[in-house]
Each structure stands twice: as structure tokens, then as C-alpha cells.
Amino acid sequence: MSFIPITKSKRLVFPLFLLAFCLLYFISSISLGVPLEDGRLTPAFFPLTLGVISTAFAVIFLVRTIRKTHNEEGSEPPQRELAEKNIERLRPFFVIGATTIYIILFPAVGYFLSSLFYVFSIIVIFSDFKKIFTKSTLTTAVVILGYLLFEQVFRVRLPALWG
């Protein structure tokens, strides 16, 4: 019996997630009741059918990924390249983190403060911590422009710090 190394098994995470998602959907649609009643389709029919089809496709995708992972010959990139790639790989997660904090702050502290934090974070994630003053100025300009666009041009009410 041959095992898949940990580095390669990471590739199975997404197919497994998709399969779990499809199965969860399928199981939830079973709880909607019978698919047919007096010869008529019920609200459960379509989700149930969809659950079966999507689970089947997710299984095919998982099997294909396992086969591909087994057939590939592994060669580890050099250590330095690996470190650079790791930083590159982490950036999207920093963006997700900054966005989550922004959505939490947005109704609590209002548009201006939360947006200043958010835009500045994104600018730093997409560049570095150098020239902080220039970046802060640009952040302020973007946030003010955003305010003018939403609130003044398109008359959208944005949350404020007080009321």
C-alpha cells in the first residue's frame, strides 16, 4: 500500500472540501421531504437531484486528483524559493483577514475610520511597509474619493461614527 506524502496530500484538501459541501447539501435536501407527491414535484425534488449530480461530479474530481497526485513525481523547490512563495501564498489570507476586520468595524466605527484601516492594509499587503507617509496620504485620498462617490454622487447613506 502506498501513501501520499503530506506536501502532495495538501492538494486533496479542496476536492475533499467540495465533496463534503456537496454531501452536506445533499443530506440537507433529504430533510426537505419526499421529492414526489401525488405525481407532482415537491420543493425537495430539484435540490435532491442537484445534490446527487454534484456529489457524483465531486467524487469524479476527487478520484482524478488522487490519480494525478500519485502519478506526479515530486521535486521540492530550493529553500529560498520556497520561503518567497510562502509569503506570496499568505498574502490572500492577509486580504481575507483585513476584509473580515473591516466588515466588523464598518457598522461599529463608521465608514471613515474603518475604510482608512482597510485601504491602508490592502496597500501595504500589495506593497510593503516603506514610504508609510506617502501611503497614508494616498489612503486618505482614496477614502475621501470613495466617500464623495458613494455619499455625494450616488446618495448612498454610509455608517458614521456617531449615529
Place this chain on the structure above:
Amino acid sequence: MDFILLVISSFELLLNPVTLTYVVLGFLIGTIFAAIPGLTATLALALLLPLTYSLNVTTALMACASIYMAGMCGGSITATTINIPGAPSSMMTALEGYPMQQRGQGALALGHASLGSMLGGGLGAILLIILAPFIAKASLLVQTPGKFSLIAFALIVVVAAQRGKIVKAAIAACLGLMLATIGLDSMVPIARLTFGVPALTAGIDLMPVIIGTFAISELLIQAGSIAEHRRMSKEILKAQPIKRRDFIPPLSSVREIGLWCYLKSSVIGYLVGTLPGAGGSMGSFLAYVEAVRTSKNPESFGKGNPKGIAAAESANNAVCGGALVPMLTFGIPGDPITAIVLGVLVINGIQPGPQLLADQAGLVAPMLASLLFSAVILIPLTLFLLGPYFIKIVSIRKDVLYGSIALLAVVGSYVATYSVFQMYLAMVLGILAYFLRKNGFPVITLLLGFILGPNLEDFLRRSLALSNGNPLTFITSLDSLFFIMLTLFFVYFLAIRKPLENPATPIKSS
């Protein structure tokens, strides 16, 4: 004829300075987004979608049309100057444009691209204006089982068009359909698959789906490829300057390409556009292959032949007119941009479908007028006025650009319903779309699944209710049988038959 007159009279709206400003601004934004590698006109439209809430629907649709047209031709700028297509539809343009740029004829290549785009876009729009009313009339004849088969056809063809990743496309389409089933059932008042979240009872709005799949996922993708950005920025700085006087293609060169090439490529692009999921890249590829096949000097292609640029650009801009046909006549979007345009209609309470051209011709006509205006006037004008500055525009600071995009995307998902829940939803869907895209899944099928899902289910249930549960109704009904046969035909040609050989040499992708 009435509809054509209505479109002609709609040009009057462009005399209104506010409307004209939105159309021109839309075109400029579309051009800039399409020109910057990594960004697309779809992203521009997704970001601007929330703002259409505050706009008059006619103006919003006119601006959408100009963004669409700009998105198809803007990609040729970086395709020619640095060999990195700003949009996938400009891949074939890079093959001929970049060798011309290396010979010091970059401006001329852009001039040819602009002329091709102008003629193709104009012809596509004219064909749409002439043919759409007839197709709309024919679409009224389609009955309920036929409507189900038609929507199933659209979804299956979109999946089949993703050759090489059909299973992934099918999974993405299923995910879109799944998202569409969340919330109240359309026939029986029960909430489905809400997982105990009360905010999901009303279902998932189109807005967070569009912003999540196209804006937030793009932001995450770009965050993971900063090294690539830096490399591109260096390439952009190395690009040779372009002079305005070199833009106009000489008449002898246009004659050499021939009117027939422009016409044929435009018709190819238009027909490809009507096919769900095909898009500008397939249109330009087929027209380019046809230009090579019929050329007396096929060996000159790939070395800077303006005919290749003319064919590719005429076709990809003609796609705009073609892709609007199924959207306007059947309510079936063929690509992400028409899906967002459909979103503009939906959020304004207008139901797209066979009745749209009959009931809301006054809304659709200005959009088509704007499409034609963008092709014939704005494409050459933008090139002539802004051409020398394109490279400077494209080399805009990416960190500030993405900071602005992030702000527009997240706040944009809030403005639709003033709900923070929508912001979370957009983020979750964005993360899902990010991982899908990272793993090679086409998110267009997810979006189309989400948009077409409710009608697919609705027509399935209605058809079976009308036939007392007899599934043979889909075969005994002639219109339905026609669409089933059409589905089999396209599946054979798109997924089973050996594909056309790509005459292109490998180029860098954006």
C-alpha cells in the same frame, strides 16, 4: 422596423450631457480595466453594479454597453506593447501586434486593432439591432418544456465549452445552482436550505454573488501574484513610446486586408457571441484561424501581419452584439458581462426574457444605440486622444489601485440593501470563488448556474405539472426536442470532436 427607428431616435439621449458623461466614463473605465493585465472589464462592471442603484436604468444600461465594448478592445493595448494581453480576447492580437511593436510599428498595430474593433463592434451592434426583434418574436413561440430545454441547453453548452476542465465546470455550475435554491421556494411558501440563518430566507442576492466571484476573488488572486505584477511593471517601463501620428493605418494596408476579412471575421464573432460561454477569446481565435487558412501567405502570420490583428479584433468586438442576443431575447446571459447587464435589469425590477423587447423596447433601444456609438465613435476617438498615454495609464500604482478596488467591492456589496450580512456573503462567496479559480474552475459557470437556476427549476416543475408528471413531454414538445438536439450537436462539437489546432505560438498570459 419600429425597433430600428427606436434605436435611431435613442441617439438623441446621447446629446444629454449627463448621459454622455456616463457613457464616455464607462468606456474609459472599461478601456483602462481591460488594458491593465489582471483586471478585466467584467471586474469594472461588477464594481460599478452597486452604483447603478442610484442611476436611471436607461443610463445604467448605456454605460454598461460602453464598458462592454471597451472591454473587448482595451486588451489589445498591452497585447501589442508588451506582449501581455490585457484581456483573454486579445490573445491573438498579441501574436501579430507584438512583432509589429518590435519593428517599431506598435502604433500602427494599435491603429489596425482599433479599426478592426470599430468595424467588428459596429457590425455586431447593427446585426443585433436588425435581428433581435425577429429572434424575440420567435422566442415567444417557445413553450414551457421548450424553455426548460433551452435553459438546460445554455448551461450544458457553457460547461461543454470549457474543454479540458468539463468536470470542474460542471461542479462550478452545480454550486451556482445550489446557491440559487437557497431561500423561499417559488411555488410553495417554504424556506429551503437556510441552515438556520434567518437572513438567508429571502435567498441570496445577485449583487454579493457578482461582487464575490468577480471582484473579491480577483483581489485575492492578485494578492497572490505580486511577483508577477513587479515583472509586468518592468516590462511596461521598457515599452517603446507611441506617437499619435502613426496610429492611422494607410489605405493600401487596409485594402490588402480587404473588406471581406473584416466582414467575415465580424460575422464569425457575432455567431460565436450568440453561443453561451464562448466569449471573445473563442471568437477572435476562430476568426484568426480562418484568416490564416484563407491567406495567400499563411507563413507571414505570427510575424506581425496586420490581417491577423484585423480578424481577431473585428471578431472579438462583434461578440458584444452576438452575446446580447440570448440575453435580450431569452434572458440567458452568454458571458459574465451580459450576466451583469442582466443583473442591472433584475435589480431594477425588469424581468429579462421573451417579453423584454416587446414590453421594454424603450429601455433596450438606448443600450444598443450606446453599443453602436461606443464602437464607431469612442473606439477610434479614445485611441487617437489617449493612445500615446496608454502605457502611463497602465503603469498606475497597483497597491493604490487594489486598495480602491477593495473599498469599492466591499462597500458596494453593502449599498444594495444597507446590510452588513451582504458584505459577509460577498466575502464568503469571494473566498469560495478564489479557491475555485486557484484550482482551475471556471467561475462563469457558477454565475450562470446561479442566474439560470431559478428558471430551470421553475420550468421543470411547471412542465411536469402540465403533463401530469410525464417526462416524455420534453421529447414530444417540438420546441423542446429542437433544443435537446441542439444541445447534443454542440456537446459533440465542443466536447467530443477533436479541437481546431492553435496556429499560435506560445505567448505570455496575463
